[in-house]
Amino acid sequence: MAQDVTPVEWIDLPEESLTPREQRLERAATVLRWGAIANGALAIILIVLAFLGGLKIIPNLFTTLHTLLLGRFSSADDAALATVILLILVDISLVLVLMIGILAREIWALPAIWLVVAVNIVGVVLLGFTPAIFSIIAAVWSGIIISRDVRAFRINPVMLKELRGRMRGVRAFIVLTIYLGLMSGFTALLYLIYTPLAQAGGSASAGSIGRVLFVGLVAVELLLIIFIAPAFTAGAITGERERQTYDLLRTTLLASPSFVIGKLESALSYILLLLFSAIPLQSIAFLFGGVTELELIFSFVILAVTAIALGTVGIYFSAITPRTLSASIRSYTIALAVTFGIPIILSLPFLNAFVNAVAGYGSGVSSSPVVESILIYIGLILVSLNPVATALTAQQLLTDRQVIGFWSVTLSSDGSTIPLVSPWISFSIAYLVISTVLIVLAVRQMRKVEA
Amino acid sequence: MSLIIETKELVKRYGKFSAVNGLSLEVPLGSIYGFVGPNGAGKTTTMRMLTTLTRPTNGKAWIAGHSVTDEPRAVRRAIGYMPDEFGVYDDMRVWEYLDFFAACYDIAESERKRLIEDLLELVDLSHRREDMVDKLSRGMKQRLSLARTLAHDPAVLILDEPASGLDPRARVEIRELLVQLAKMGKTIFFSSHILADVAEICTHIGIVEAGQMVVQGSMDEMRAQLMPHREIMVTVRDNEAAEAVKSLVAEMENVVNVTILEPKAGRSRVRIDFTGDDDGVAAVNQKLHGAAIAILGFSEETKDLESMFMRVTKGIVT
Numbered sequence: 001m002a003q004d005v006t007p008v009e010w011i012d013l014p015e016e017s018l019t020p021r022e023q024r025l026e027r028a029a030t031v032l033r034w035g036a037i038a039n040g041a042l043a044i045i046l047i048v049l050a051f052l053g054g055l056k057i058i059p060n061l062f063t064t065l066h067t068l069l070l071g072r073f074s075s076a077d078d079a080a081l082a083t084v085i086l087l088i089l090v091d092i093s094l095v096l097v098l099m100i101g102i103l104a105r106e107i108w109a110l111p112a113i114w115l116v117v118a119v120n121i122v123g124v125v126l127l128g129f130t131p132a133i134f135s136i137i138a139a140v141w142s143g144i145i146i147s148r149d150v151r152a153f154r155i156n157p158v159m160l161k162e163l164r165g166r167m168r169g170v171r172a173f174i175v176l177t178i179y180l181g182l183m184s185g186f187t188a189l190l191y192l193i194y195t196p197l198a199q200a201g202g203s204a205s206a207g208s209i210g211r212v213l214f215v216g217l218v219a220v221e222l223l224l225i226i227f228i229a230p231a232f233t234a235g236a237i238t239g240e241r242e243r244q245t246y247d248l249l250r251t252t253l254l255a256s257p258s259f260v261i262g263k264l265e266s267a268l269s270y271i272l273l274l275l276f277s278a279i280p281l282q283s284i285a286f287l288f289g290g291v292t293e294l295e296l297i298f299s300f301v302i303l304a305v306t307a308i309a310l311g312t313v314g315i316y317f318s319a320i321t322p323r324t325l326s327a328s329i330r331s332y333t334i335a336l337a338v339t340f341g342i343p344i345i346l347s348l349p350f351l352n353a354f355v356n357a358v359a360g361y362g363s364g365v366s367s368s369p370v371v372e373s374i375l376i377y378i379g380l381i382l383v384s385l386n387p388v389a390t391a392l393t394a395q396q397l398l399t400d401r402q403v404i405g406f407w408s409v410t411l412s413s414d415g416s417t418i419p420l421v422s423p424w425i426s427f428s429i430a431y432l433v434i435s436t437v438l439i440v441l442a443v444r445q446m447r448k449v450e451a
Numbered sequence: 452m453s454l455i456i457e458t459k460e461l462v463k464r465y466g467k468f469s470a471v472n473g474l475s476l477e478v479p480l481g482s483i484y485g486f487v488g489p490n491g492a493g494k495t496t497t498m499r500m501l502t503t504l505t506r507p508t509n510g511k512a513w514i515a516g517h518s519v520t521d522e523p524r525a526v527r528r529a530i531g532y533m534p535d536e537f538g539v540y541d542d543m544r545v546w547e548y549l550d551f552f553a554a555c556y557d558i559a560e561s562e563r564k565r566l567i568e569d570l571l572e573l574v575d576l577s578h579r580r581e582d583m584v585d586k587l588s589r590g591m592k593q594r595l596s597l598a599r600t601l602a603h604d605p606a607v608l609i610l611d612e613p614a615s616g617l618d619p620r621a622r623v624e625i626r627e628l629l630v631q632l633a634k635m636g637k638t639i640f641f642s643s644h645i646l647a648d649v650a651e652i653c654t655h656i657g658i659v660e661a662g663q664m665v666v667q668g669s670m671d672e673m674r675a676q677l678m679p680h681r682e683i684m685v686t687v688r689d690n691e692a693a694e695a696v697k698s699l700v701a702e703m704e705n706v707v708n709v710t711i712l713e714p715k716a717g718r719s720r721v722r723i724d725f726t727g728d729d730d731g732v733a734a735v736n737q738k739l740h741g742a743a744i745a746i747l748g749f750s751e752e753t754k755d756l757e758s759m760f761m762r763v764t765k766g767i768v769t
């Protein structure tokens with residue numbers, strides 16, 4: 001067989017001869033892309049202004065921006081600015097997800113587009129969030145474009161195919177049973193070990209048992225995701241190549257985004273199934289008390305976002321590597337580096353600033369407010385790149401200070417306060433944006449043709 | 452005659468090695484075109500360029516008027532491709548396999564059910580509808596593959612060695628299917644390294660060797676081109692007589708070549724390569740009779756397709 005799976009060179013395929021339907025989708029996606037770009041430009045400008053404002057170079061800047069961009073949100077001006085930037089970033093991830101959904105012709109994109117419009121209008125009405133105008137215009141515009149051909153949107157054929165295979169016969173059922181069996185066993189074990197220990201230590205409240213069970217289950221699920229998500233997707237493209245079906249697919253009219261999203265959806269729906277099926281177990285922890293609904297939601301969001309991100313990492317490597325094995329190795333390397341490598345960096349002493357800030361101590365790392373706030377923000381960003389650190393920090397903020405979204409820190413250097421968000425938000429934004437970028441890169445790689 | 456596939460000086464180089472080297476191909480609309488050549492001749496490479504899977508290093512190719520390099524999606528819409536390897540999805544039923552590919556060709560779900568029934572009927576697999584794809588015999592897989600290429604009703608089928616590795620019966624079935632598809636108006640461009648596979652059903656043929664076209668044309672043209680080349684075998688008593696025959700006819704009109712063959716059963720034979728018509732053959736006969744040579748036999752050899760190609764291709768195609 002003379003087919004080389006590692007062609008040395010690849011050439012971009014021209015985007016020609018699109019059918020009217022494809023042109024329409026492409027146009028709708030372009031509109032959204034420009035919406036995201038406009039949002040991004042505004043976010044960058046605001047971040048620059050925030051620094052200038054922080055240095056008090058322009059007087060009254062924060063107040064002006066507050067009234068201009070988030071007029072109906074009563075808070076400190078600096079916190080308002082941080083909120084605006086954050087909301088813009090949320091909008092960017094939403095718009096990008098929509099864009100990919102439309103390119104892949106996903107049926108969920110239809111309701112999602114109007115949902116994004118609605119959410120943004122709510123933002124304008126309740127908070128006076130004027131930058132929503134970018135996303136509203138982009139979403140409405142592309143919504144109108146695609147409304148002319150609603151039938152272009154359908155259930156993803158690749159997802160359907162994968163799920164049919166994965167769910168066939170008794171295998172999927174057995175896997176699920178084993179999984180639930182192990183999870184139950186683990187819960188029981190945790191309960192049996194922890195209760196006597198805690199009683200000996202005199203702290204065996206039902207609440208603390210509930211907490212331990214909850215945290216234990218989430219930790220196992222996270223571990224599971226780290227190992228399953230890349231495994232499900234690292235073979236997405238390489239597997240088709242190895243089975244010699246990739247060429248068949250490439251000569252069909254299936255668009256690359258549909259292929260990538262279909263693979264991702266099938267992996268995610270299986271993982272979601274596992275997560276959902278473990279909810280009864282988690283509710284046991286709930287019965288003991290000590291766990292709030294919010295924590296349940298946070299943990300679910302963090303797990304789901306982790307699954308999405310690691311799934312796209314798998315797909316990305318599957319697109320750029322010739323073999324499933326090497327794609328898997330690379331994906332796992334990234335998954336492990338992100339989950340276990342970043343906590344190691346976090347434990348470095350120079351990042352104490354953020355950890356102390358979370359704990360509510362003065363950070364005490366520098367006498368300069370600029371250095372101190374930069375260190376705290378770097379800490380937040382690093383924590384937001386890691387699901388474990390994100391979960392722990394979000395939980396600590398929630399239980400200690402009832403922080404759900406926003407909080408602030410008083411600098412120990414000059415007593416001023418800086419606004420911050422709970423890492424589960426920044427984590428979700430960062431991971432969704434990274435996922436989108438990886439999807440776009442994978443699609444681009446797939447569109448290239450062997451030279 | 453309009454062409455549905457056309458290539459001009461197509462070249463594909465891998466490093467210094469040219470897998471396809473200036474290949475010009477002309478496949479008329481509605482033809483069954485056999486693309487024949489030994490293993491490694493560049494058939495698969497040519498087909499991969501035509502199906503937009505790999506870029507030509509040089510040269511141009513069009514399918515249904517669309518450039519392979521500039522309008523790949525239009526080309527994909529026009530072709531159904533069956534590679535030489537059957538791509539198997541192990542966890543799939545026969546109807547799911549077709550359903551998946553039909554969906555990939557953007558065929559609405561409401562139409563797919565009907566389409567799948569029709570396709571299965573066509574390739575005679577209706578009774579295996581619910582079977583797993585990887586449990587089918589090779590011949591059935593090949594027919595399923597063929598059904599898949601038809602999902603979007605393409606104008607051209609590009610089939611890479613559709614009959615290779617099949618048992619004789621399955622081979623006949625595929626061949627009949629191809630004829631049937633041609634009747635439905637599809638142009639069929641298929642490759643083979645076995646001439647016999649091709650000769651029986653093709654309307655056109657192209658013989659490729661080392662990445663270059665040796666000959667191509669319609670079967671009728673090929674026959675016409677070759678048929679005037681008749682072989683007249685004259686049997687005489689001894690070598691002396693043979694020499695006499697040779698000198699007698701060598702100068703005649705339309706005689707291309709005269710060869711004295713090894714004696715057989717004590718008789719000498721002379722082969723006369725002749726390009727004239729029936730009157731010419733009669734003239735040769737008369738001339739020999741007119742001379743005082745004892746002629747034991749005078750016959751015209753009929754040549755089968757096989758030897759006709761052997762001659763054109765200097766024996767490169769087996």
Ligand SMILES: Nc1ncnc2c1ncn2[C@@H]1O[C@H](COP(=O)(O)OP(=O)(O)O)[C@@H](O)[C@H]1O
Pocket residue numbers: 002003004465469470488489490491492493494495496497
């Ligand atoms: N990707 C490739 N890299 C290097 N050489 C190749 C590649 N593909 C094909 N070849 C070479 O090109 C020649 C023609 O191959 P191919 O087109 O498969 O021949 P055929 O299908 O007629 O048997 C062979 O010698 C083969 O080794």
Ligand SMILES: [Mg+2]
Pocket residue numbers: 491494495496535611612
């Ligand atoms: Mg071949």
